[in-house]
Amino acid sequence: MRVLVVEDEARLSATLRDILTENNYQAAVAGDGVTGLDEAMSGIYDIVILDVMLPGMDGFEVVRKMRAENVKTPVLMLTARSETSDKVYGLDCGADYYLTKPFEMEEFLACVRALLRRPGDVRVDEIAFGDTRLNPANYLMLCHGRSIRLSATEFEVMRLLMLQKGAIIPKETLLLKVWGYDADVDESSVEVYISFLRKKLGRIRSGLEIRSIRRVGYHLQADGGEEADAV
Numbered sequence: 001m002r003v004l005v006v007e008d009e010a011r012l013s014a015t016l017r018d019i020l021t022e023n024n025y026q027a028a029v030a031g032d033g034v035t036g037l038d039e040a041m042s043g044i045y046d047i048v049i050l051d052v053m054l055p056g057m058d059g060f061e062v063v064r065k066m067r068a069e070n071v072k073t074p075v076l077m078l079t080a081r082s083e084t085s086d087k088v089y090g091l092d093c094g095a096d097y098y099l100t101k102p103f104e105m106e107e108f109l110a111c112v113r114a115l116l117r118r119p120g121d122v123r124v125d126e127i128a129f130g131d132t133r134l135n136p137a138n139y140l141m142l143c144h145g146r147s148i149r150l151s152a153t154e155f156e157v158m159r160l161l162m163l164q165k166g167a168i169i170p171k172e173t174l175l176l177k178v179w180g181y182d183a184d185v186d187e188s189s190v191e192v193y194i195s196f197l198r199k200k201l202g203r204i205r206s207g208l209e210i211r212s213i214r215r216v217g218y219h220l221q222a223d224g225g226e227e228a229d230a231v
């Protein structure tokens with residue numbers, strides 16, 4: 001599988017290339033938008049990892065031009081920004097998925113695998129934990145036929161909690177991943193979103209509970225809502 005990494009930060013680009021090579025992908029690197037677009041247009045890649053802020057041409061423009069030329073290679077966009085409008089804009093431009101920096105390499109590889117499973121198709125698979133699922137294509141949270149739409153921020157918080165599979169995620173990690181380094185938010189904002197999510201979990205009668213560990217963080221507990229529902 002051939003992967004094209006379009007990223008101007010040399011250190012990140014080298015890290016991604018190394019991690020991809022270690023995982024048996026053939027990785028090529030482009031350091032600016034114009035070279036990246038040229039490479040992507042060749043059609044020889046199975047997936048393109050595309051930074052947003054690039055010299056020459058930004059990532060939005062690169063993916064828009066690819067799609068305009070009917071190049072259907074899956075595109076995973078990377079960005080340091082975490083604003084909702086950027087994510088929506090990136091997806092509207094034709095990207096398949098969006099990963100906000102900083103991200104864990106495990107998460108990065110999981111996204112690459114998911115996008116490669118269905119080449120040319122859209123979106124990453126649903127995320128599931130306990131009796132509840134999240135659909136990244138429409139931001140719906142689902143449980144036994146019931147569903148509720150999440151805001152982009154709620155979705156991101158819930159997604160990170162579910163990916164932990166019940167392990168604790170520190171509040172600082174949530175802040176950093178959902179709102180980014182520069183965002184003017186504090187831990188009380190996280191608590192507000194956690195309370196929104198608890199209400200929405202209740203509305204779809206999910207068996208998941210968001211537990212708070214004082215001064216540490218949050219984790220999900222799957223409490224057997226499935227059995228309760230099956231009776």
Ligand code: CA
Binds near residue numbers: 051052
């Ligand atoms: Ca950049």
